[in-house]
Amino acid sequence: MAKLNLNGLGKKDIEKFYELPKEREKIIRDTSASEIKTNFSINKLAKNLHPKVQYVKVAKIIEENEETKTFVLTPDLETSTKQLARFKPGQYISIEVPIGEAVYRRPYTLSTSPKKVEDNIYTITIRRVPYGKVSNYFLDHVEIGDTFKISAPTGEFYYSPIRDARHIIGIAGGSGITPFMAMAEAINDGTLDCKLTILYGVKSKSDIIYRERLEEITSKTDKVKLAYVMVVDDDTEFASSFIDRELLDKYIEEENSFFVCGPVSIYERMNEVLKEYNLPIKYIRHDAFMSEMEIYKEEEYNVKIVTHNEEINIKCNGKETLLAAMEKNGVIAPSRCHVGTCGFCRSKLISGKVKTFNDTLRIADREYNYIHPCSSYPESDVVLKLPK
Ligand code: FES
Structure with missing residues (x-):
């Protein structure tokens, strides 16, 4: 065991130091086994600032140009969401969109000043993209009054005075x-x-x-x-x-x-x-x-998804990400940013070859064959183990 450097400490300080673990054990022993109270106002404030999910309603749709619309979102007051969470300019929300049998999640950047949260407003702007399942669904089918489940605002693409130049x-x-x-x-x-x-x-x-x-x-x-x-x-x-x-x-x-x-x-x-x-x-x-559109590979591959309790076999086209194929086939996989940065979807590639874009994996992850399915395209049949 490494020796402690106790230079400058008196005998009494050292004795006190050695008493600490015993004191801590006593505190743990004496603590009530009942659940900790979490209804203090500080807990409520924390929950409002960082909710796990929010429920919103489309309040207005603005046509920006022929292929782009802005959707104005307000809380769906029929649910627990009464106040939208704050965000930093540059952050995004992940929106859950059920289409047919499948549920898709897509990140969209909040496109107004955070000041608008004071009026309980978020806006997202969506442009039509070829093969863009969710974008095109929004542009063609979403109407005022439609409701969605979204995440709290997240992402690192914002100005931070201690990190960035002014x-x-x-x-x-x-x-x-x-x-x-x-x-x-x-x-x-x-x-x-x-x-x-x-x-x-x-x-x-x-x-x-x-x-x-x-x-x-x-x-x-x-x-x-x-x-x-x-x-x-x-x-x-x-x-x-x-x-x-x-x-x-x-x-x-x-x-x-x-x-x-x-x-x-x-x-x-x-x-x-x-x-x-x-x-x-x-x-x-x-x-x-x-x-x-950026990946042109028409081959179709077999993908075996291993979860903690089952194995699911799906097909994945070489021009769609593994995550997109899972969503399409009703496999629920964790996700948030969809561009390989948040780490939510990190999964183990048991076998097969993938092409990865925007790879932000840690070196150790790469060494042990972890990938982000949201930004990985199959180049062969693949076996993938999802996180629990
Ligand atoms: S969803 Fe964020 S890294 Fe895959």
Whole structure:
């Protein structure tokens, strides 16, 4: 056993130290076996701030453009949810959506300032994506009055003054603008104290979401700046290129944190560009999302799912994640972020080969064959053991 360094302590201090375990044993012995009271006001406050689940109702639907809608959510007062939980701009909720026999869970970023929680409002913005089961269901079928079960707000994609530089360069691809919309509103209404420059990459002008809201904010505060980057339209009103070092150099300040949000393709591209700055890793944050379109493999594989009490055999197409296949087949697997970052779905790959995107696994996990099924696509038949 390692020797304690007791330098500087008197004999009495040492005696007291050795008495501690005995005192602790006595406290444990004397403690009542009845359940601990948890109805103190501090417990109620903690429950309101961090509820496990919340129940919401669609109160309003706003058409942002032909392929995108914003859904305004308020508490479903028929349930235990009377007040929506607070969040930090950039966080997301996971929403549970029953479609047919299956139940899908998808993360959507909260796209307004946290100040709106005072009015009991969340908003999520959803864009149509090819093969996007849940996104397309929302756009085509969800109506005012529909109710959903959602998680508490979660995720690490938010500004933290002790970790991030005070100037954020927000690099958004398509609907990856949502966290920056929340941040811009929060800076404008004073709930967030930092500076934000948004480089908003879209294919063409008609793809821009929140144009009016963003431009109104930039006209009111010089803490938020905005530049559009078109990759298809050659429009002189906007920078017409990809986001590269030359463009970034125009906007960087003395110290910058880079927040990247968009499809995996923009995330991979920006990783390459940002390498050139040799930044400490903490100054680059990302929130990538995957669409089935990015993986083109039509083969179908056999997947055996091993849970704590049964084995289930399903098929998984090479262009869908293992988690998506499980959801489709009614297998309930833990999940939250759906992009390989929260760790909720971490499972053991017993056999088979998978291709993984946005891999945030620890080295030890990789060594012992753990994967995130939410961001793993099969490349052979697979046997997967789910967490309990
Ligand atoms: S659901 Fe978050 S890592 Fe898979």
